[in-house]
Amino acid sequence: MSAFEIRGGTPLKGEIIPQGAKNEALQVISAVLLTAEKVTISNIPDIKDVNKLIELLGDLGVKVDKLSKDTYAFEAANIDLDFFHSDAFRSKGGSLRGSIMIVGPLLARYGKAAIPKPGGDKIGRRRLDTHFLGFEKLGAKFNYHPETGFFNVDASNLQGTYILLDEASVTGTANIVMAAVRAKGTTTIYNAACEPYLQQLCKMLNRMGAKISGIGSNLLTIEGVDSLGGTEHRLLPDMIEIGSFIGLAAMTGSEITIKNVQFKELGLIPEVFRRMGIRFEVKDDDIYIPAQDSYEIETFIDGSIMTIADAPWPGFTPDLLSIILVVATQAKGNVLIHQKMFESRLFFVDKLIDMGAQIILCDPHRATVMGLNKQASLRGIEMTSPDIRAGVSLLIAALSANGRSIIYNIEQIERGYQDIDTRLRALGADIRRIEAAPKGH
Incomplete structure (x- = not known):
């Protein structure tokens, strides 16, 4: 040891x-799953939680190119959805609390996702309800299977809606935003988190073709779009x-x-x-x-x-x-x-x-x-x-x-x-x- x-x-x-900001990295790296085009992200910290997420994306089929110590290019053109049900995914996803952040983008793009019950810090109970209540409001249906430890989510028909978050969760807001950017119609999120890292994610998504307004406030409006493109982004x-x-x-x-x-x-x-x-x-x-x-x-x-x-x-x-x-x-x-x-x-x-x-x-x-x-x-x-x-x-x-x-x-x-x-x-x-x-x- x-x-x-x-x-x-x-x-x-x-x-x-x-x-570079760890908490921003977990959000914006997950967002590369929203598009088949190349997304280049710089100032990525070389730390275990972030490296585990990058490795997890590679296992999912994302093409990952390390351009320098802190810069990566991601291309999520071919995702292996079967990987969700593998023991490798259970092990890697379960050991990383940030793995919850891939659910929103996958729901938006593929209409389904699965995630093992996440791990992370032993600092008391940290609820995931906000994420799933938001997905549910958008029309997703989810089930937790205690025997496998997996959350399975079906979101084949995401519809924009009004969402009042039960808490201003940063990761919850980010996940719901990423799900909503490709939902049909307009989504309004009230009591949204407004941390700089969440603002960074929204600005990045807008450069990719999303239509998000109210950035920096606790009231976000997201007009759904059919597809998103590539971009370049630098972490705070x-x-x-x-x-x-x-x-x-x-x-x-x-x-x-x-x-x-x-x-x-x-x-x-x-x-x-x-x-x-x-x-x-x-x-x-x-x-x-x-x-x-x-x-x-x-x-x-x-x-x-x-x-x-x-x-x-x-x-x-x-x-x-x-x-x-x-x-x-x-x-x-x-x-x-x-x-x-x-x-x-x-x-x-x-x-x-x-x-x-x-x-x-x-x-x-x-x-x-x-x-x-x-x-x-x-x-x-x-x-x-x-x-x-x-x-x-x-x-x-x-x-x-x-x-x-x-x-x-x-x-x-x-x-x-x-x-x-x-x-x-x-x-x-x-x-x-x-x-x-x-x-x-």
């Missing part, structure tokens, strides 16, 4: 380029990586420049880090974070303790709450972290407490952090990464801690972060990959 060995407590310095930089690197710079007292961040697409993310007391400058499209000896959390206007909570876009993304939490451990001041959108994402705080952090886990959704103001450094320990975002938060904590830390189960981290150890070493981090198993294994 691979692990990271980290010796922390050393300030870092240099420039780092964020990878990953906003979660950008936020992670801002947090890393603050925790380690480092001077770091994050290059080419597409600042206008970051929404509230920079402002939330400013509320944590982190100073930075925007130079052209780079974020420059100077070395800071300390950073002080703001209070609300009435003097009460700051609360930072996640919310659907344009609210603060839930994927960065764990980063904010770990950054707060070394801030001056106190903050209540409220994780509203997912269950069980705060349980990694016991590792931070073992490292010396002052945190009260109030319940599965809320934690109060009392900042140490860098007066008492965290200490290195051995720990295991439970999921992608918590894993990177623990990695940031380890880089700021005194002494040696080991993080096991780094496969979880590498599902979302490309070459993370190599890129951190380029900034001066003392991190290396070792082969080791947690004690007791």
Whole structure:
């Protein structure tokens, strides 16, 4: 089992380029199934979840050409629909939560699809109902077969309709949009997600010949078309990586420049880090974070303790709450972290407490952090990464801690972060990959 060995407590310095956005990649790569023509996508991150999806498309019959490290051409002219019922599809689709994203395009183009019950992070229940309720509104019929673990969907007659989503699910909205672009008539989706990645997908589909209006709002209107063509598309930089690197710079007292961040697409993310007391400058499209000896959390206007909570876009993304939490451990001041959108994402705080952090886990959704103001450094320990975002938060904590830390189960981290150890070493981090198993294994 691979692990990271980290010796922390050393300030870092240099420039780092964020990878392409993982969550956007899973959507737009799935969209290549909507057309028989060539679609070229660049700035694709070289990470396990994305690579698994590309491999899955190849198994389905999509012609995949890797043009460079981050650029692929896809041509979905000949899809093998029989592959859906194979053991290989069950194994690969079931191990990748993003595999649900191929259902909408396949329904739109072929009128049927099957998908094994998806896997992914162990961060509580993440419903797929929104996807299937949307497909059902468009006229699809689906059945779950517990004995095989497959969802089978029949959508031979998709009709445009009005859909009010039960939650503003990003993947649910994307999947329904991809199904609706080739449905007969007009589809209206209210309470649609409006994240930049969803906007990117809609803009890409419009370049392919779709007719989607209301992009960037929570009310999307889609006029169905008979066919879609090819296009070229470039992914946005990953906003979660950008936020992670801002947090890393603050925790380690480092001077770091994050290059080419597409600042206008970051929404509230920079402002939330400013509320944590982190100073930075925007130079052209780079974020420059100077070395800071300390950073002080703001209070609300009435003097009460700051609360930072996640919310659907344009609210603060839930994927960065764990980063904010770990950054707060070394801030001056106190903050209540409220994780509203997912269950069980705060349980990694016991590792931070073992490292010396002052945190009260109030319940599965809320934690109060009392900042140490860098007066008492965290200490290195051995720990295991439970999921992608918590894993990177623990990695940031380890880089700021005194002494040696080991993080096991780094496969979880590498599902979302490309070459993370190599890129951190380029900034001066003392991190290396070792082969080791947690004690007791």
